[in-house]
């Protein structure tokens with residue numbers, strides 16, 4: 001066997017060794033792509049939460065507990081969810097001697 005033939009044999013071994021890695025590398029790449037998508041999704045979620053948190057002060061400045069029509073406005077919906085819930089107000093039930101103002105967001109104001 002010549003030196004050249006021996007080198008071709010070595011090249012074949014290197015090629016075979018690398019070729020065996022292809023399926024595993026594809027699997028690893030797919031796993032990382034999935035993680036990347038999850039991280040991007042989580043990042044977008046955090047950006048939304050950050051924007052909401054950064055606007056909390058201005059939302060608070062604009063908050064009024066009662067609307068022009070006399071109905072009450074849920075502070076949690078207004079500040080946290082950026083919605084003006086119309087289903088907020090006293091129901092006539094009482095807790096600890098105070099009137100309950102439940103909201104569909106889960107907030108329960110006692111007054």
Ligand SMILES: [Zn+2]
Pocket residue numbers: 074075076077078085088103104105106107
């Ligand atoms: Zn609410």
